[in-house]
Amino acid sequence: MSLLDVKELEVVYNDAIIAAQGVSLQVPENSIVALLGANAAGKTTTLRAISGFLGIDNAKITEGTIEFNGERLNNLPPHEIVKKGVVLIPERNKVFTTLTVEENVSVPSLARNTGVKVSLSEIFDYFPALKERRRVTAGYLSGGEMQMLAIGTALLSSPKLLLVDELSLGLAPRIVETITETLKRIKQSLEISILLVEQNAAAALGIADYAYIMENGRIVYEGTPEKLLSHEDVKEFYLGVSGEQGRSYRDVKQYRRTRRWWG
Numbered sequence: 706m707s708l709l710d711v712k713e714l715e716v717v718y719n720d721a722i723i724a725a726q727g728v729s730l731q732v733p734e735n736s737i738v739a740l741l742g743a744n745a746a747g748k749t750t751t752l753r754a755i756s757g758f759l760g761i762d763n764a765k766i767t768e769g770t771i772e773f774n775g776e777r778l779n780n781l782p783p784h785e786i787v788k789k790g791v792v793l794i795p796e797r798n799k800v801f802t803t804l805t806v807e808e809n810v811s812v813p814s815l816a817r818n819t820g821v822k823v824s825l826s827e828i829f830d831y832f833p834a835l836k837e838r839r840r841v842t843a844g845y846l847s848g849g850e851m852q853m854l855a856i857g858t859a860l861l862s863s864p865k866l867l868l869v870d871e872l873s874l875g876l877a878p879r880i881v882e883t884i885t886e887t888l889k890r891i892k893q894s895l896e897i898s899i900l901l902v903e904q905n906a907a908a909a910l911g912i913a914d915y916a917y918i919m920e921n922g923r924i925v926y927e928g929t930p931e932k933l934l935s936h937e938d939v940k941e942f943y944l945g946v947s948g949e950q951g952r953s954y955r956d957v958k959q960y961r962r963t964r965r966w967w968g
Contacts, residue, residue, distance in 0.1 A: 709898070711770075715769055739903055741917065794872075835850065849883075
């Protein structure tokens with residue numbers, strides 16, 4: 706049985722707009738699973754459905770099930786889902802910018818759940834830059850340091866599953882590589898699972914055990930990183946590799962369905 710099992714999920718905004726339709730995915734224990742796709746593909750909506758944060762956007766689950774560790778999560782409030790061991794690291798507003806690094810990481814200790822216990826010293830071992838800047842107000846950190854702090858703060862909640870939304874957004878490639886490799890080390894040493902939502906396919910596939918691609922609210926392709934990296938559409942639209950001219954999926958205004966993902 707998978708740690709997380711999403712089956713035929715449908716999410717509707719404002720009782721009219723279907724943002725996720727028939728989404729099914731699994732996250733096994735002690736694994737990193739990537740959910741790839743362009744802007745507005747439905748990736749963040751899927752994470753918010755899993756973590757219970759749909760209500761802030763006037764959205765709701767209308768079909769399907771979300772099970773974590775054998776328990777149904779559908780429409781539970783976020784604080785109840787966190788207690789079960791599912792912790793979201795959002796795309797934006799990751800940290801308390803008016804608090805210091807130390808003050809930020811003190812917050813999760815008030816609400817630990819039943820997952821793996823992680824100490825502050827371990828967080829600083831994973832992210833030495835945070836130790837050096839522990840008394841700095843978080844609003845003065847670099848983008849990469851904020852991402853490190855967000856991950857560290859989430860780990861102090863003792864999660865069984867981390868949901869990471871757009872880890873690479875706005876970060877230099879060198880910083881992305883450092884953080885993704887640290888995530889891989891965290892997965893191995895703490896034996897937790899990670900569902901990583903990304904537009905940066907190369908970074909995500911570099912550490913993932915399995916991956917899904919979303920397009921227009923649906924899962925259109927899935928497989929191991931090796932399988933995805935050998936697929937011509939993935940190479941052209943997500944990795945910028947083409948027989949004629951490299952281009953990224955995010956630069957394509959409208960994807961023309963001239964190829965079959967299922968082939």
